[in-house]
Amino acid sequence: MLKSEVLKCFTTPLTGPAFPKTTYRFNNREYLNIVYRTDLAALRQVVPEPLEIIDPLVRFEMMRMPDVTGLGSYTESGQVIPVRFNGEEGDYLHAMYLDNLPAIAFGREVSAFPKLLATPKLYVDNDTLVGTLDYGSLRVATATMGYKHFPIEQTEAFAEIGRPTFMIKIMRGYTGEPKVCELVRTQTTDITIHGAWTGPARLQLFAHALAPLADLPVLEVVGASHILTDLTLAPVKMVYDYLAEGK
Template sequence: MNPDLIRQLPSMPLQSPTFPRGPYRFRNRQYMALPYRSSMDAIIEALPEPLEPDGDIVAVQWLDLPDGEGFGSYAAVAQVIPCLFKGEPCNYVHQMIVNNAPPLAAGREIWGYPMKFGDPSLQVKADTLNGELYYAGQLVALGTMTYKHMVSYQTHDDLIQALTRTQVTLKIIPGIDGRAEIAQLVGVNFQDVVVHGAWLGSGRLEMHASVNCPLSDLPVLSMRQASHLVTDMTLPYGRVLHDYLK
């Protein structure tokens, strides 16, 4: 294969790229978001400068993604910290666990999503929306929410604004010598969002200590109102917000 064709490849390996070029459309993407009040000291320690805290709320989100263009079907868990970047409200994606290789590879290599491989799931069981996360054979997190008890009172515009709020990741890619070749804060905003349903309700979150999946380092002090969303949306490429090597 000549160099021009090599430069056009979206990813490795050469004969069977792990993921195609984006943007990437998701259909019937389902969320369960469990926000909670946590330790301000732990939040400050978790946020990379120059990000600043925007209160003491953290959220753990379970995602069921049955139709991701280029990625297939998978599930994920994300721990998200609302924050400020130069005064702009953002969501810092602190930790993520997924159960499928293409989104894991693309997420880390393109946007810097802090993804590891584990076993998340989001299912309706009896009258409960139930999220589980296993890592290395251990139950790390269990989240539950009442199932469609109350339609969200947020306006359509408010929902779209929340879903397109800037996500921030810390992207670190080492070079061949082991030193950081890329060290950036990356920003990305979902596009073309369609909301099929939005509900509010009570939620509970239980987390267990895990050295390699330390969600519990941001402890639950008290729960806030939970939300359940079903959406279509497009994940575009992102932009560099801050470069630690310049």
């Protein structure tokens, strides 16, 4: 393989890339979102400067994605924290767990999504929408919501899933020194809401050393939503360079 051909490759392995170079469109994406109040001191331990905490809230997300361009079908779960940066309100992605290697590789390499391998599931159990997250053989989260009890306005659903998203991108060189340490921003585009509902909801988080969701404890559930949508994943851009700040 010529050097010029190597430079054209998008990712490794060279002859069988972990993910394609394409526009990532999500069709029939299904959300179960539960917003809960947590401990402010615990939030301060995990939200990096220069992001500012707005309220001691966390959004626990379950996302079923049956049709994703280039990535196939998978389910994802995670914790999202409302924050403010330079006067703009958005969400900080604290942790994400999913069951699809190409999505993990793309999210970590090309963007800055904090993705880890786990087993989330989202399904309907009789009259209940259920989300579970297992790390290895152990349950670390169980979320439940009454199935389609009350519709919510599309504008409200759009505002919930269309907010700016902030993440930390960290890459180290072979000496162990950081080569990239950035705060990045992205925002989903081309959003179509097919339906949105709310209802009674509960969330249980279980302690685990390597999947520490319970470090942000559930003190009170303050809201829940079930949203069906199509959307497109936008590229990230750097908004703060930690390395430049230290020079």
